[in-house]
Amino acid sequence: MSLLHARGLSVRFGKKVILDGASFTFGAHDRVGLIGPNGSGKSTLMKVLAGAREADAGEVQMVRRARAGYLPQEMGEMPDGPLIDGVLASVPGRRALEQRIEEIERQLANPSELQRENFVDTTGADRDRASSASDRSEEIQLELAGELATLHEELAHHEEHYGRHKAEEILLGLGFKTAQLSQPAKSLSGGWRMRATLSGLLLQDPELLLLDEPTNHLDVPTLEWFDAFLKRSRKALLLVSHDREFLDRQIDRVLSLEVDGLRSYKGDYESYLVQRADELELLEARANKQEKRHEEIMAFVNRFRAKATKAKAAQSKLRALEKEEKIERIEERKTVQFRFPPAPRSGREVIELRQVSKRFGDNVVYQRLDGQVLRGERIAIVGLNGTGKTTLLKLVAGELEQDSGEVALGHNVELGYFAQHHAEALAREKTVLEEVHALVPTQPQSWVRSILGSFLFTGDDVDKKIAVLSGGERARVALAKLLVVPSNLLLLDEPTNHLDLDSSEALIEALSGYDGTLLFVSHNRSFVNGLATQVWEVKDGRIDPQPGNLDDWERRRAEEKARLAALAAAARAGEDAKGGEKESSGQGKDARRERAVERERKSKLLGPLKKEIVKIEEQIAALEKEKKEAEALLADPALFADAARSTPLVARYRKAEAELETLFERWTEKSDEMSRAEAAL
DSSP states (O other): OEEEEEEEEEEEETTEEEEEEEEEEEETTOEEEEEOOTTSSHHHHHHHHHTSSOOSEEEEEEOTTOOEEEEOSSOOOOOSSBHHHHHHHTSTTHHHHHHHHHHHHHHHHOHHHHHHHHOOOOSGGGHHHHHHHHHHHHHHHHHHHHHHHHHHHHHHHHHHHHSHHHHHHHHHHTTOOGGGGGSBGGGOOHHHHHHHHHHHHHHHOOSEEEEESTTTTOOHHHHHHHHHHHHHOOSEEEEEOSOHHHHHHHOSEEEEEETTEEEEEESOHHHHHHHHHHHHHHHHHHHHHHHHHHHHHHHHHHHHTTSHHHHHHHHHHHHHHHHSOOOOOOOOOOOOOOOOOOOOOOOSEEEEEEEEEEEETTEEEEEEEEEEEETTOEEEEEOOTTSSHHHHHHHHHTSSOOSEEEEEEOTTOOEEEEOTTGGGGSOTTSBHHHHHHTTOTTSOHHHHHHHHHTTTOOGGGGGSBGGGOOHHHHHHHHHHHHHHSOOSEEEEESTTTTOOHHHHHHHHHHHHTOOSEEEEEOOOHHHHHHHOSEEEEEETTEEEEEESOHHHHHHHHHHHHHHHHHHHHHHHHHHHHHHHHHHHTTOOHHHHHHHHHHHHHHHHHHHHHHHHHHHHHHHHHHHHHHHHHHHHHHTOGGGGGOHHHHHHHHHHHHHHHHHHHHHHHHHHHHHHHHHHHHHHO
16 A cells, blocks of 8 residues: 655755656555765655655655654754653644643533533523523533543553653663653753654654664664664654665665666665666666667768668668667766775784773763773774763873873874764864865875865865865765875774765775774674674773674674573572472471472473483583683784684684574573473473
């Protein structure tokens, strides 16, 4: 069933055409990814579909009573009052229901007002009418009471589907703490405002969600929750995201803003790349074939147009050629393409954190923190927002001073820093060229222009003021500044936040070839998985370093959760068994004989299961020991210089992880089987 119809949409900004007669439909369960380079019109199309902007031509129609919920990139003002109340009030119709209930309850509490409203003068000939008014007042009271009952039923429905419990679940899932729910919504910062707005949209559960870069301010744990929440939803979705893995998990169709207009493709982003490449290849072949045929026809015309016997045929072919529509080749979209210059060689120890402490007022972020980064490591810092990820990068970059301890950079370390709020570090009054050239004043402008060209600043673009650039353009300027000054340590804080998907992929590719050391914060799964060789989880003021990428880290978390659950279940089973023995102690020989028979019967039935569980636990313990030994060896980056040693060790580590995952599943199955058997006995 179709949910939305867009017909003939056209949008222009001056001479720039964003949409030109675009038409498409969304089904009730369509999951669509909207892609295109920065400035191509993704946010504009979102606004048109949400009704926040009018198209120059065309129309958007949704089926009757269907609602669209829109999350823009830029947040507006928050409502007055506590956060939880603002989220609850965002559900359409709720406040009107509550106001009508308050009004009816006030009227029913003052029946005399109802009578006065119907008739005031009760003297002489008006007494009969007063009596009639009294009867009418009772009728109105009955009508109001009936309406009140209906309204309370509607409010109960709201509470069930859009109530406080559901709102709290969503807010906590998106990273808010319980104490924050009663705090004023207006006190929230930009990233938390986005989460609050997103909470309201998820609570409303509209038929169509329009999400413009919803993950920009989410940390990795919160992103996991949000990812799972969206996956469970069966509602329609239009999503803009620079995170390729997140996008691919959510969508089954792509709308792409191409140079030849808005195009639709089935499948995820990977499928789009294949289909688009095939489409362009086919178009190129058709254009080549047409050109070849045109050349043959023109050769015939030029040869025979002067001959009387062939002139008519030549003219006929020429007229047909002039009427034929030319197949136009599509100019490939320009994308960011760059690589980092060779990194100067640093000492083996790149960063040393010794007993570092940092606090902001009463908030202790780090207390006696120790850590070390070695040459060539690529470390992703993950953790909840507010745990100190950005603070850690600022301490290393020298942007913040630690309260105590030491942050030491190693021998010959040349540092490059991409701050999360990089736009604040750019001089708004300068041009793009002036901003970047200021770092290397001895280099010719032509060299700086070539660097900027790889970031899509060509021609007069380099003379644009920083103040007029978009968020994506400013991010590209900040990246260009990293290239002009060679470094061997890069600190990156959410570098993909304002980049389009193509630029994010280009950055991953460029950093894959970077031969320096990386320490970075990112919620972008494809970015972390594509680059990280180690993950630092920041929690409780400390660092928990673990080898591998984000997938490896999440797998270990799941294993640990399963292990703790298993231990808790085993402890409960042991307590139940002890309790049973205590209840039956002190009874006679018959009771003891019965217990012995019962134990023997249970042993025959449960013995094989217990042996299998014990065997699995022994295998798990052995594999965990093997994996821990491998982790200790893999923690040394020097190992990777010797492929003969590192390759089999990595293979052994991966194999142990896979086998552990299988064993945990088997252990869970057998434990459940044991629990069912014990319950049956």
